[in-house]
Amino acid sequence: MSIYEQGLAPRSVNHVPLSPLGFIERTAKIYPHYPSVIHGAQRFTWAETYARCRRLASALKGRGVGKGDTVAVMLPNIPAMVEAHFGVPMIGAVLNSLNVRLDAESIAYMLRHSETKVLIADREYGKVVLEAIELLEQKPLLIEVDDPEYGEGEAISELEYEAFLAEGDPEFAWEWPEDEWQAISLNYTSGTTGDPKGVVYHHRGAFLNALGNQATWSMGLHPVYLWTLPMFHTNGWCYPWTVTAQAGVHVCLRRVDPQRIITLIRQHKVTHMCGAPVVLNALINMPETAKAAIEHQVEAMTAGAPPPAKVISAIEEMGINITHVYGLTECYGPGVVCAWHQEWDELPLEERAQRKARQGVPYVTMNDIMVADPKTLRAVPKDGDTVGEIFLRGNTIMKGYLKSPEATEEAFAGGWFHTGDLAVWHEDGYVEIRDRLKDIIISGGENISTIEVENVLFRHPAILEAAVVAQPDERWGETPCAFVTLKPGQEQVTEEEIIRFCREHLAGFKIPKSVIFRDLPKTSTGKVQKFILREWANAHVEHQAS
């Protein structure tokens, strides 16, 4: 044993479990009178929010909830949702954030699977919540939130959230986790097929990704953060904890309404926000006068699909700078960032957009990334061309899937987390997604990235939305089939014209064989449901053959 290991074991003075819970205590102590949460006419300070979180923890404990118990929430981005991110784990309980767009059966599955003891739900989702509970053998305690900013709907429980808080002690001595590996939250993946899987987060990872967000974005003190991203998505990418650590302001938003977003950005001088490209698109499509109203610099983090050049230029004209990140539920939201190079600022827009479209490199708090063969885990060459699966490794990867040892083993096989995303690895080490593993089209032995074809379609001036899937083909095995919606006033555009457009920009084998004009089916989190499109594509081929 080396001299550096003799009598120098960790102890409580120098080894404290990492946890984001310390952030709120620290911020409330240092900046008690600073604004914490703004929600319509409601205003809270950090002292108040901390007291409300302690009340929540204390009230839950009073109702018999404790370490390892599940507390579910079905809430939009309102104060109670911020509070749940601290109050629930303050007693060692686990926060299960439900997707508010799901149906009763899915919700019932998640409540049952997670053995939820308490459910806190907004009146807006009352119908689904009551139906879901009806399906359960073990009913959780239901606490309803009667949000004054909603102001509609009927009571769904005799116990309202504010009354429940009143049961608790605002000075409650909450419990620091005994171990940083302890679970802090549970997030079910939306899963396009099969039962949803419950992704379990640990305190260590939540602490680290919260700091990683701050470092990645060089986020200063007192950010004004607008909640355009649902907090039920991977715990709002850990921003409930990041913004609190930075003694910032959580500006709540019940739903994505572009006019309201612009109003709030102006009114509160919002500095940061996150969201899927759909949020950015909604802003771009606002009238010029509304867009011109933003007079200060805003930072926007986006993920889910690379922002096209047009979106980047239009959004930058509004004074909003985009940071492109990548992640999954399994890695606490963002864990990979298209780390910018100053010299890229000088590139022409198209090239700049190409750089920004890449998913990038690991956060400083994520340890490693690899693009490799999905079977052998052998890394592909960094040639920007060879497609492999993205693998991640690090402290911001989930504990595993709840009660799903096989799924956990599969996801972690070979000592890497299998993302299921296909990408190329550029010479400079940046990864760029080509497709989901299950979405890739194999035509005549050639791989076709549906994203590449979609990106071409997006460049057509008449196209609003596009999604490409494989359709069976007798000769080639598979060929691309495009589903497209058109912009208002552009309905005259034909299948032939779009195929002609693709011919100008794509190799022959990549050109869609069919273009179908139809609304795109989406999951509750806004992802296009390609498995439905594949059924439609199959039906289309059969129909043509008959």
Place this chain on the structure above:
Amino acid sequence: MSIYEQGLAPRSVNHVPLSPLGFIERTAKIYPHYPSVIHGAQRFTWAETYARCRRLASALKGRGVGKGDTVAVMLPNIPAMVEAHFGVPMIGAVLNSLNVRLDAESIAYMLRHSETKVLIADREYGKVVLEAIELLEQKPLLIEVDDPEYGEGEAISELEYEAFLAEGDPEFAWEWPEDEWQAISLNYTSGTTGDPKGVVYHHRGAFLNALGNQATWSMGLHPVYLWTLPMFHTNGWCYPWTVTAQAGVHVCLRRVDPQRIITLIRQHKVTHMCGAPVVLNALINMPETAKAAIEHQVEAMTAGAPPPAKVISAIEEMGINITHVYGLTECYGPGVVCAWHQEWDELPLEERAQRKARQGVPYVTMNDIMVADPKTLRAVPKDGDTVGEIFLRGNTIMKGYLKSPEATEEAFAGGWFHTGDLAVWHEDGYVEIRDRLKDIIISGGENISTIEVENVLFRHPAILEAAVVAQPDERWGETPCAFVTLKPGQEQVTEEEIIRFCREHLAGFKIPKSVIFRDLPKTSTGKVQKFILREWANAHVEHQAS
């Protein structure tokens, strides 16, 4: 066992030891062509610096150095010093950074105590180094650095640093620490009495404090960091790691020369620097034209003594903003910060300075602070008046003292780290140091803070430096004795005048009974050696009595 603990144990995919070593690999991958280290005419990129660190690790391994072995350095702030912070721990070895101002006997003690295998030393310290080695039974391998920016001195070893690097492999596959609790560095406290103690740092703490620095300072990407703080002080407050994580530039500086500092700030557009107040003082005392030459905003972090109002206003006029931090060798340098409130910007200068003079609140990466009775560890009231000892607890506290189990137990008694600093706790939770535990003066049963008396002396326009200690007093037990140096041209000021000045600003029992004009003895790290002053004060009293 809760459902969240079943089959969800940590494994290599989701639990990787925290270590600052990952920072350089990441930065070199993402920003290989960005500048890393600037030293006079020398320029390195991150690809080059990373390759040099790997060479160093590989060459050390080639010479038989491995995990748990000590590699000492006696270096100024030059590229080799940055490289040692990565290259040495890359093979699990421990970096022992020696204070370059120490004498041969002290150095010999540290080399012997730490069982140093290899010593890397700059020619400037050749004489001391050779004398120290002469005193050792087990001689370490000596590698000399012949720095072109020094260009003087004689060879002290046949093995020069660049030749040593050439022995190593620039692609060396270095070893990630097996455990984040593994030792990364060793820093001997300068200790005004007794043998120096070897403070052992772990990878976990170094990673966290490096990120904590960044979060505290909201340091963006690509900072230009000027090395005004010696890297041998608590590993440069962890900034070798922080600046690397942020893909910044290390601007080296062999010695604190105010004209050179201003030149470098201008030339490289320095954004950040750290240092004791003496560095800020040196800048303030430069001619107006030199001071006016800084045309951009610079951030300076300072610790060791609260910056007086005059220093704050003078330095802010230069375009330099001060962040006041507090820490000790035992807590990786800074771990407490005077977190600023925007509303304090509006206060008059004196009040602003009073706020900024407070040591403050814990870093987001430090867990807890307490001002308490040194014996009972009972917290003092937050009244801004009751004096107690500062106690710290958290992940950025040392492993303990090397081979000193008793000193370790003493420092950690009661589950808190005993800082030995006396402070008051303000109502808002900010701590403010009143004195070192051993420096406090007890006069007629009343405690007198020597810092309070010194702060009054500093406000006298003729006084350049001041230090106050206890002198024996037959009636009161102890009374304050002031040692003072005067500014050039102010030598006519008398003891009586200074005592009269103190009477205007201090309670009667706090007024120095003697004022002695004499140069202040300092330690190698620039701290006033109060134990010598106490001897002088004793002699002064005896002399008067005789």
